[in-house]
Amino acid sequence: MSQPTTPAASLSCSALAFRHPDGTQVFDGLSLSFGRGRTGLVGTNGSGKSTLLRLLAGRLRPSSGSVTVDGHLAYLPQNITLDRDLRVEDALGITERRAALRAIEAGDVSEQHFETVGDDWDVEERALATLGSLGLGDVGLDRTAGELSGGETVLLRLAALLLERPDVLLLDEPTNNLDVFARRRLYDAVDSWRSGVLVVVSHDRDLLERVDRIADLRAGTVSWYGGGWSAYEEALATQQEAAGRMVRAAESDVRRQKRELEEAQIKVARRQRHNKKMDAQRRAPKIVAGGHKRSSQEAAGKLRGLHEDRLQEARERLDTAAEAVRDDAEIHVRLPATAVPAGRTVLTLDGLTPRFGSLRDAGLHVQGPERIALIGRNGAGKTTLLRTLTGELAPAEGEARTFVPLRFLPQRLDVLDDELSIAANVGRMAPGTTDNEIRAQLARFLFKGARAEQQAGTLSGGERFRATLAATMLATPAPQLLMLDEPTNNLDLASVRQLTSALASYEGTLVIAGHDLPFLESVGITRWLLVGEELTETTLDEVRELLDPGAA
Template sequence: MANTINPHPTTPTGSGAAVTCSGLSFQWPDGTPVFDGLSLTLGRGRTGLVGANGTGKSTLLRLLAGRLRPSGGSVTVSGSLAYLPQNITLDTALRVDQALGIAERRAALRALDTGDASEEHFEAIGDDWDVEERALATLGSLGLGGVELDRTVGRMSGGETVLLRLAALLLERPDVLLLDEPTNNLDLFARRRLHEAVASWRSGALVVVSHDRELLERVDRIAELRSGSVTWYGGGWSAYEEAVAAQQETAGRMLRAAEADVRRQKRELEETRIKLDRRERHSKKMDDRRRAPRIVAGERKRSAQESADKLRGLHEDRLHAARERRAEAAEAIRDDAEIRVSLPRTAVPTGRTVLHLHELRPRFGALREGNLHVHGPERIALVGRNGAGKTTLLRTLTGELAPLSGEARTYVPLRFLPQRLDVLDEELGVAANVARTAPGLTGNDIRAQLARFLFKGARADQPAGTLSGGERFRAALAATMLATPSPQLLILDEPTNNLDAASLRQLTSALGSYRGALLIASHDLGFLGSVGITRWLLLGEELQETTAGEVRDLLEAPEGG
């Protein structure tokens, strides 16, 4: 059946269609379907595209941008389109003006300033005589005011390169701008600048795929992609959450009413069956007493049977209809199951030494001399600007990288969940992946624990390579937390990247069951606050103990501010 847009009063109307999908279908080369007849209109203004992991948000953006070819239907774009993908790689040897796409126009302006009035320079410039001023203003609006146009990209941090690529797209003045998870891995200052860029967008249609709630508060409308169709909600993230909560409350009432109706129809059907059986026995007894002729008795029996069949059929139809209404009501209930796992073997006594750093200097990053002592079940947040070296420090602590000097020693079993989630064998099922890290557990034990990570029955055998983003995260988390020996120090690197709201709640509930020490590198202060952080470490030239409030103030300020 074709998936079409669900009408809603807040569907963009009257603002002019910027992007139109008509009967859009797409499937992966292995035959896995993503969309089947999706029809969708995106108007001017700012649209936040949300949905559970694996619903096809990034795939839809790639189809709109022409990076993927649909298997059916069409995409129509009014005007020019620019696209910012999730993973950005820029040549580190490029100059900033080359990355911005203005190097040729700058060179032509320089040539004209020196008196070279060749026609080719005028053609290169066109009407864009203020390109340098526009470029510097755009960089400044994104917090890159100190970046010279002649600087090389290799001298910029990862977060700065994301903002640089966004600046290049903004300079194109596109009619349609598509952003896919633009705040992933950005520090708070870079996130704030990107938030402001989205909030100030006025020139056409902007579509942003994101799990960043603060960013989604700045859009005009939310488009939720679910089960291959789109539902519209007016306003930003808070308005969307309120609307969904109201819908779920209504859906819950309808489901309870439908379940009560099913029970009532079952009871009435059973009562009807009992009544008909009694009537049939009574009729047979009366015929025997009257010694009615066989033909008369047979006619009475057929008539009674027909009446009974009609009555029974009526009640069976009512029960069937009640079950259908119950199924429809159940479909409207969202699956927000939480991970509930017991991990008592991960507990660490309060006085136990867990991790010790002495004059540690990693191979990369800002840290010149790190000293740290971790004991007991502490929960430590590691924060810092992009390029400060958080991932490098974590990989040094786990032994993946050797330090330039100093030492890092762990005194308890340690497990590391990296950003890339590359702890899984793509060819193996979820249970088999957990068995690799937990050789001491029986198959039954593994499956019992995986059920608590929401992999029940046959889903525990699903190959890791076929999992959606959220499922893959849960599988990697299970393989990490269920490992033997039980990890008493758990290190997580940007664990909330790409997680939808349900997956984020699942991660939070799983960490609530964990009894060991936690070290988490993250830019998501809301998430860090939800997992009971006990110490905040700001990574710079040294490891500086601070507070959550100081962290926000420091990281939202411009570099050197």
């Protein structure tokens, strides 16, 4: 990765505020500074990570506050589209310099050509070297963007930014559409960043292991943690354990203050009854009895007020302690009907050539509750293979057969009807299941009580994924073959943990097309299939060797 050239490279914001056009407040008085080195910016879906990057990059105007950039800033947005007819040299921004160099080499010594080239006499060599470092060595400068895959387009745009020699580089979810091989190239680029400011928004744990610090964006504020993802998780676990102890202590204090308030009220009531009885026995004058009554009421009021104040303070301490505890609860659901006997044939491929992709004449036999990962380069046909197995796409040649009930969770999460509630969506996919049964299971997917009635169209990204997962896994007949296509793309890390815990309860056969190796390892993959011109069985160590020769 090209090194920054400005010694004072820095990035900061002061009292930053931003509202969406609908009035939703995202930031209100946010101040922070990014130091030299690599920073991973993390947070739940909807916390404002991408919005913050766009504000820092000048793509959005803050409601108030300021952004200060020392040095040249480059920004890689999450969604990249390039004109299919755009030449690679145009995408890299070097067309005019290449033309000027050619003219000079041909003997044209016009002053304009020298001004165009400036000091960048090796621009073509640098461009080819940068493309090569990102795995695009076979992409010529004269090819068009339309000839590249989606992942190659992302890397091409990154190459263009690196050629600018930025002092500050912002990357928004750069690995989302990259295959395992392209991800490795991007990891290498991040590894080689040694100075200047690099800020990367990501949920990719392998990428986040490569940063120097983690900035955790939550409720409009940022908390800092030294080290990469593992160090962050360890620190967070310690922090959450302490927060849990604080909550338990605060709950105990609230209970104690409630008891003391009740005891004080009982004592006051007893004292008032006793004083009233004594005044009656003494036949005290009304003015004396009234004085006793007022005095007793004043003392009772002070005592009650003291205990009520203490109870309110205890409740406030509990609220403060509870705010420090993250709502990253895991999904725990029992799905015994999904179990597949060890000897049951689940699916077979015989001479299969899907309609799209490079795969040809594939054969496969899957038996019992296997957990299979489909990996391969972008465009190899992993999604096409899954859609062929569902019956959505007819094969070009050969046959794909499934022998158990199956469900498919697509990348687009277009399973839900936005006009229906979560419970109604599940009921639509699980006819015959009672409303009570649906609600009991939805509670295990963290949709408790009235939350089950929330309209699907109003859900956040993470909530929508969880609702889609619930509708898919709770469908009837129970899916004994569950297929997922890039399930962790665009998921925050809390949602990834929830998906992992849900799949731990699944007893059927899993087939997952994905690039996220840490996630695939966490769900217990038993069989790795490399999708290319052939369907090749491999191992995790061999996959790692393909990504990083010599590292396995």
